[in-house]
Amino acid sequence: MLLSIAFFLLAAGGVLSSDCPEFCSCNSPHSVFCSNRRSSTVPTVPISTRHLYIFQNDIVTLAQDDFKDITELLSLDMSQNKLAEIPDRAFESLSRLKNLDLSANRITRISKDSFSGLIQLERLYLHGNLINYIQWEAFEDLEMLLELKLQGNHLTSLPSLIFPRLLLLDLSHNKIPTLEPSDLHTPHLEALKLSSLGLSSVDEDLIASLRNLHELDLSMNKLTKVPQALKQESLKGLTKLNLATNPLFKLNASDLQQLVALQELDLSGINLQGFPEGFFESFPKLSQLSVAENPFNCLCPLAWFPVWLKEKGVNLKRPEETRCHFPLVNAGKKLSALEHKDFACPLTTTKSTGSPVENTPAPQIPTTPSKTTHTNAIPPPPPPSDETFTSITDNPTFGSEPPFSTSATVVENESHLCPQNICLNGGTCFFDPNTQFTCLCLSGTAGQYCEIVRKSPEVPQPSATEALVVTSVMNDKLDAISSREVTSTSILLDLHRFIETRPNIRGIRLTYRNLSGPDRRPMILSLPTYYPEYTLRGLKPNCTYSVCASPLGESEEMGPCTEARTSPAITVEPLLNPENPMTKTLIAAHVVLAVVLALALVAGTIICVKKRRQENAGTESELGSADPEAMDMNGKVCLENGVKGTLLLKQPEADRCQTPQPPSLLQQNGSLDHEAPLMKGHCPSNNNLAPLKPSYF
Template sequence: MWSVLSVPLLLLIPVSVLCTDCPKDCQCRSDSIFCASRRAPTMPLVPQYTRKLYVFQNGILLLKQEDFAGMDKLEMVDLSQNQLSELPDRVFQSMSSLRNLDLSGNKITHVSQHSFFGLVQLERLYLYSNQIQTIHPDAFSSLIHLLELKLQGNQLTSLPALRMPKLVLLDLSFNHLPPPGPEDLQMPSLESLKLAGMGLRTVNEELLGNLVNLHELNLSSNQLTAFPQVLHRARGLIRLSLAGNQLGPLQAKDLKPLTELQELDISNLSLQGLPEGFADLLNLRKLTLAENPFNCLCSLGWFPTWLRAKQITLDRTEETRCHFPPLNAGKVLERLERRDFGCPPTTTVTVRPLKTTTAQLTAATTHSTVAPTAPKPRIPKPGQGSEPNGKDGPRHPLPSLTTLKPRTVPPELCPSKICLNGGTCWIDQQGQLGCTCPPQSSGTYCENTEELDPVSSATVIMSKTSDISPGSVTSTTIQLDLHRYIETRPFIQGIRLTYQNLSGPDRRPLQLNLPATYKEYTLRGLRPNCTYYVCASPLGEAVGRDSSCTQAHTNWHVHPNNTADARITPPSTAMLGPAVALLLLLVLIATAMGVACHLHRKRAEGHLQLDTPEQELDGVKVGLDSAATFSKQAEIGDSVQNGGLEHEIPLMQETANNNTATLKPSYC
């Protein structure tokens, strides 16, 4: 993929070559040279008047000082996506006018003291997506005019103190670095700081206090368990991302001090709603709420209207959907109306006067608006749904279905285009909706697409050794040992468990998200005598990346009463014969008498009919429907109350891993 800096200029290049000394397999225009996908291990020979040089995806293995000799007019060099493993000392020293240097997407492992010697005018340095493990403490000391430094996606475990008086953007995301402090980042002009995917549990308060010009902060995909109150020190924040953490429910007081906030990303936080007063505290222009299991009840009915009234852009709209109740499951949150949230309609009552006096005319024009308060969802008590070991883990309770008035609704249908990238939509018996994704996509709605390496993918499936292993197995449970998986991946933010029944006709995979502290986990509610395929992958990454899989077969279910029943001696046939005959005779006599009385009464009334009235059949049907509805609601209610939610509610699917094992015969 070409560098972003190169795309606008590349579009301006004509098909023909405009200069006579243009390098072979390159395209030239004025003082710019483009050598995209040239496929050569060395640098091309370019004229000295060149100001902008793009040599990306060329397969270059090594740089030499001679490659840039006499090129003191160069201002832009793009060497991204080559095969560079090192930067020789002083290799760029002749480029005293260089302002932009892109070395991203290479295989550089070390930055030495003199790697960037001579680049006194450099303003932007991109080193992301390399394999950098160490940086010399003085590697950037001569870059006094540097404005942007991107180091994300490397293998750094430590960082030298960075003293850069003019730096405005720093990206350290997805490195294994400890939380930086004020002594590590001495950058008084810094405006944008990105610390995503670093496993952070806290944010240094003194650091934020020193960064007085900070306007953008990205803390996504970390291990924050609560809203960092230290963010109140950064009152000038305009853009904030907390996506993909393990935060509890947000409160209005958390965001109230951030009065300048215009863009907020709180996606993938397991939010079921928004805090009361959210609409009154933020002066937003852009909001991201994707991948949250929203309960689309009346308490959230204000949200779509508020978005439209304030003209707020909801980013990733298609991924911001309802999870509950089943009637709204899978619907795009922004496109709902207030009535779709189950809010009672607003009624207007007019008082009509008996006499046309002045005071009564005034009363007659008075309207009172009555809006009954929506019932609050019932939250399970702390003792319900606890962990198997007795320890209460984090909970995201579902509203009890018993709080909703039963009503007749049409059968649920999959909304159009809910599953992206070729995914298949399905609905279970409780009305919960989900998507079965093809191999090269993942996510709740198959929204994530990523090319999987066929070799690595096959290795995961065919590997003889696995970092997860099944332990104790019963007819409905499989205990998983995750010790090795967690120990070999100390920086993952969580574990995504994907399991599917290979024996039954329904092979749709189910997913559960677990914290990285669960070294053992028990899958429950499984079917007896079935083979299950279980895979673990890092939470937040595409399914199939760094996965480890295993198989286990559940046992047959044996009823404990079989043995006792075998010892009961059946009654003698000779004793049963007369009793049965006498009982049958009494039943026949009673039936005959009942029919005779019924016919006699009908003849007396003149309404003798030979067929059963349709009204009677309808009455029986209505009674059966009511009984079936009550039984279904009781069944669903019990599954919610006794579900034992292990960690969090998987998006857009029912709680498949409940503690109430089903003892029905298996059809697998």
């Protein structure tokens, strides 16, 4: 009796295990899971199946009768297969289907009847395919569609998308450089994603037609300025905007002031150096903000930003990648961690003027108009530092106020205004008589821009016993890596403590990234545990690097980290300055000398050749024509043609153009014998072989 009841319950509530296809799971009622079957065909499933999942198979094609018996099907997932096409009317029997996932296949085109019969379809996922063409009437029957995902394909154009109920459209990562208002007929669209299409502008009429838009993604395009389309009142309901990775470079306070309902804003990687003060006042509902990977100029005009983040409670995403690039004292520091004093804002002071004594009128000091007071007024210099005190006291004409005489000086200073906040650490900028700006530094600071902060007097060192106790306590608490030596291109890491506290780790995973450059992708290295010290090489000069260590293979979470800044690159000054008049004179003298030497060499060569020819002509006239038989095998000259067996030879003068020859005359019995040894260098012949065999090494 119990068995019959159980059989009845199984038959009424779900799919019988006997009807479940091989290598599939049918544990859930009306649901069949057939993942990783490694089969090229669609499995035969019970007719009561409503949810069919056959993803990660090797299905290459579909037949029209694959789904003809499962007319109750509501969801079909065929993602991550090998489909190259969708046969016409393959899903025609699935009139109740609401969700169809064909993502991550190899589909190249969508034809007119690919989705014929899917009159109830609400979600169609085609992302991650190779689609390069969609026929004009391919989506004609899909009037109930709510979501359409086409991202990650090879589309260059679109058919007219007419979806009266569509809420989500994702066209990202295609090659569609322009979108026209006629491309989209989606009056109720809430989310439009156009990332990485190659857009250089956004059509105003297209955005104006989307009055229900809540989310807009324009990241990774070619926008050089905020599109005019974003300044329309039709976007007052927009809650999420992404403009990341566009070459915008600058934002104005009026660019996004219409987006009063904005809650999430992404401005990462758009080459911003800062924001105009009050830029975010137009977004009272803003709760999520991302401004990572921007080269922020952390000077006084940006001092309000960290304060605003804390006061408004805005969540700054990716704070580790939101850092300063300038000035050097702040380079590499997290923007959100800076305090107001870190932005080197000038100190503002007021000075009261007493009433004139007796009847002497007070001197009239020229003033600038009130509307330019905040920008053009140069504050008085601060009290002199220790370095300048001596020089100031030596000059009796130098008073407590800067040189200031006539109104002409004011006009001149107005035409040569100091760069805003160029002097750091409270320094004051003013122009000297040569119209060159100078920074007067506060006590304890120095440098051209007051960028050097002097160290405070050294604290007396503790005794050796106290130092040993403090060191041992600190070492017990220390659980981090550290940098021992830093050069312009390398960082020497100390990993002793990290290895000692983890004696059983298999290895060390080092993760480091450049916090001062535009490319902040992490670099990962795997080290054995017998490297207690390791040097990171090939780094960039004058950059801040973050280095983290974690046990290899145990966890993907970052372990202890350290930060180190590489030193600036050493530049070698050239020995000769090309712009120096003396250098130009030396170069001209060397050129003339080289030309004279070349001419002398040519003239010497010509003289030697002429002289040799004359000597050869004189010798031939005295000896007659040369006879090859006049030489015997020993190289002696035959004197048969001479008178009485003797011949007085005229000796040529030493030829300075030839290699010196051995003595040529030997006096014997009143006659002269001429020795002329045969040298291979002077008597080349066809059998003149090299004395040594060639080397093969």
